[in-house]
Amino acid sequence: MSLGYKDFASRNPGARLGPVVAVIASYMEADNIGAVLDAMPASVAGLDVTTLVVVDGGEDGTEQIVGSHGALCAVLPVNMGQGVALRLGYQIALRNGARYVVTLDADGQNDPREIPQLLDPILSDKADFVIASRRLGRDETTDRFRQAGVRLFSLVVNRLTHQNLTDTSNGFRALRIEVLADVNLEQDQYQTAELIISAAARGWRLAECPTVWHPRASGTSKKGHNLLFGARYAMVVARTWWRERRALPERA
Ligand SMILES: Nc1nc2c(ncn2[C@@H]2O[C@H](COP(=O)(O)OP(=O)(O)O)[C@@H](O)[C@H]2O)c(=O)[nH]1
Ligand SMILES: [Mg+2]
Numbered sequence: 001m002s003l004g005y006k007d008f009a010s011r012n013p014g015a016r017l018g019p020v021v022a023v024i025a026s027y028m029e030a031d032n033i034g035a036v037l038d039a040m041p042a043s044v045a046g047l048d049v050t051t052l053v054v055v056d057g058g059e060d061g062t063e064q065i066v067g068s069h070g071a072l073c074a075v076l077p078v079n080m081g082q083g084v085a086l087r088l089g090y091q092i093a094l095r096n097g098a099r100y101v102v103t104l105d106a107d108g109q110n111d112p113r114e115i116p117q118l119l120d121p122i123l124s125d126k127a128d129f130v131i132a133s134r135r136l137g138r139d140e141t142t143d144r145f146r147q148a149g150v151r152l153f154s155l156v157v158n159r160l161t162h163q164n165l166t167d168t169s170n171g172f173r174a175l176r177i178e179v180l181a182d183v184n185l186e187q188d189q190y191q192t193a194e195l196i197i198s199a200a201a202r203g204w205r206l207a208e209c210p211t212v213w214h215p216r217a218s219g220t221s222k223k224g225h226n227l228l229f230g231a232r233y234a235m236v237v238a239r240t241w242w243r244e245r246r247a248l249p250e251r252a
Contacts, residue, residue: 004054004088005095008074015072018048021098022115023089025082026053026106030060032217036104037069039112044119047099052092053106054085082171083191090180102174108217109141110172118174118209127207129179129199131165132172134213141215145226153233157193160241161200162249165208168196169233172211179204184243190223190236197240201247 008015022040026033033053040051051071055062057079066073074088086103093101100119104110110132121127135154139147150169157168169192183198185191200206223229241248 002088002091003080003084004074004076005091007076008072008088008092011074012072015096017052017072017093017096017098018043018050019097019099020044020047020049020102020119021089021093021096021100022049022051022102022104022112023086023093024051024053024104024106025056025085025089026062026066027056027079027082027085027222028058028060028062029106029219030062030065031219032107033062034065034069035217036106036108036110036112037066037071040071041112041115044116045123047123049102049115050098052089054089056080056082056085081189083185083187083189083194086191087185090185094177094181098177100174101177101180104172107219109214111212111214114172114209114211115174118172118211121207121209122174122176126205128176128204129196130174130207130209131167131196132170132211133165133167133208134170134211135166136208137210137212139213141213143226149226149230149233153193153237156234156237157196160237160248161197163196163200163206165196165206167208168193170211170213175199176204187236187240190229190233193233193237194240197237197244197248201244 053066
């Protein structure tokens with residue numbers, strides 16, 4: 001049992017999760033998480049949505065805010081990284097009967113009102129894993145360096161996986177639970193590319209959905225300076241490709 005699961009079980013005794021579980025990893029987002037939770041849909045296409053916030057350390061009172069909004073909460077004792085927090089969320093979803101998992105950020109950059117569009121290709125059996133795209137939709141941020149990074153990393157990940165994706169670093173996603181049961185996830189922080197490469201290597205159907213990428217509601221990125229972010233992200237892509245390379249198709 002992974003770190004944090006016991007905390008979840010004792011914090012939410014007898015919790016029943018809906019068929020759709022929205023997992024939000026949150027690190028020091030007390031000022032932003034309330035508005036995200038307010039915008040969460042109660043159900044999608046007749047399926048109940050349970051929102052699960054994984055609080056990744058921090059003493060800013062996020063868990064009280066989550067509780068007061070009626071969402072479920074799991075708390076990691078210290079900051080472990082977004083990858084660790086999401087893996088805990090996936091594990092909770094897997095063990096408690098979820099059929100679909102949605103992930104989104106805690107800082108207001110993704111709009112929960114777009115979750116139905118994100119899930120639609122999965123519910124209509126056209127895809128197993130849908131990734132939101134600010135490039136097919138709209139990017140309301142202005143950081144040119146980040147925007148170039150989004151393009152560059154999409155290019156690289158597409159080359160390695162023979163996909164045709166436009167926004168591989170977007171954390172707003174929907175997946176069938178079977179995909180999460182199947183993939184190999186090890187990255188503790190920069191996990192977006194790992195999930196795509198691992199899912200593509202196992203033959204799951206990937207698709208995209210145009211969405212709007214909003215500026216952070218408040219505060220600054222937790223992921224570090226752009227150059228550092230880029231270098232770490234590149235390392236994750238390289239490592240995951242090396243690990244999965246035998247399973248990836250030769251060409252599309
Ligand atoms: N659990 C966890 N979440 C994190 C961590 N760093 C960032 N996040 C969350 O991941 C999401 C995206 O992080 P952010 O700092 O906004 O990265 P950016 O949008 O790529 O600049 C937000 O919801 C953060 O709260 C971390 O160390 N642990
Ligand atoms: Mg952000």
